[in-house]
Amino acid sequence: HEVGAVDAIVDIVGAALCFEYLGVDRVASSSVELGGGFVHCAHGTLPVPAPATVEILKGVPVRTGGAPHEMTTPTGAAVLVSLADTFSDSMSFRLLGVGYGIGTRDTEIPNVLRVMLGEDSEDHSATGRESGEVWLVECNIDDMNPELYEHVLDRLFEKGARDAFMTPIIMKKSRPAVVLSVLCDTDRLDGVEEIVLTETTTLGLRKQRLSRTTLRRDADSVMTDYGEVRIKRTFRGNALVTWKPEYEDCRNIAREKEVSIQDVYIAVERAFEQRDDGTEQSK
Numbered sequence: 001h002e003v004g005a006v007d008a009i010v011d012i013v014g015a016a017l018c019f020e021y022l023g024v025d026r027v028a029s030s031s032v033e034l035g036g037g038f039v040h041c042a043h044g045t046l047p048v049p050a051p052a053t054v055e056i057l058k059g060v061p062v063r064t065g066g067a068p069h070e071m072t073t074p075t076g077a078a079v080l081v082s083l084a085d086t087f088s089d090s091m092s093f094r095l096l097g098v099g100y101g102i103g104t105r106d107t108e109i110p111n112v113l114r115v116m117l118g119e120d121s122e123d124h125s126a127t128g129r130e131s132g133e134v135w136l137v138e139c140n141i142d143d144m145n146p147e148l149y150e151h152v153l154d155r156l157f158e159k160g161a162r163d164a165f166m167t168p169i170i171m172k173k174s175r176p177a178v179v180l181s182v183l184c185d186t187d188r189l190d191g192v193e194e195i196v197l198t199e200t201t202t203l204g205l206r207k208q209r210l211s212r213t214t215l216r217r218d219a220d221s222v223m224t225d226y227g228e229v230r231i232k233r234t235f236r237g238n239a240l241v242t243w244k245p246e247y248e249d250c251r252n253i254a255r256e257k258e259v260s261i262q263d264v265y266i267a268v269e270r271a272f273e274q275r276d277d278g279t280e281q282s283k
Contacts, residue, residue: 033066156195218232224268
């Protein structure tokens, strides 16, 4: 109920208006300073960080003890998690502008929120590369029925995993096992961890944040003699690097038309090469 107070509504609406006005493509945040000590609220005296703040910031890198006061409120945490695409204390960008928001309380560290407006130090539109961060969640499994592996992978993808795979390994006493590896975004981390801990026989997991660089990708479709097939394309700058048909579409058409899936792939390749607008293929 306190989050519904007027000042919280002003903070949220104001942040949304600023974000819209600046027209930024993405938001990167440093790790979050929580502070320390105690905070007084409608429910009494609570330790910092407040329970709501902790819940909102699950999966986000944080620091504590920078000041004996509350440095991140539930409202501030909610705004930050909603807007930020990545959290890292190491960033590289070209600085264009800066703004400050100053609190009324004097603290041991500056009670200041600083927002910097910048652009990527690399021209990604020219290189065709896109950068970001993901979580890698892993565990070793040596005592699980392999028939269940497919179910686990399906559940992970349902929870929003970017990728999930298993790697064969040999553990102590020469026991065969697998490493379950899952890549996901911060907002999907809790769901992924829940699946790993409840749908497998592992007793725990390990996780780390990873930086990644990818080629620019998009989705398209071509019309073949058998019907429409979706395709995936990758680009470096404006140049087309690779493309491939969507397997599920090709398989479904092969079954429906009772033709070889190889014939469908050949038809897709022919349709792609014969498209009239050659510039469209490499835009």
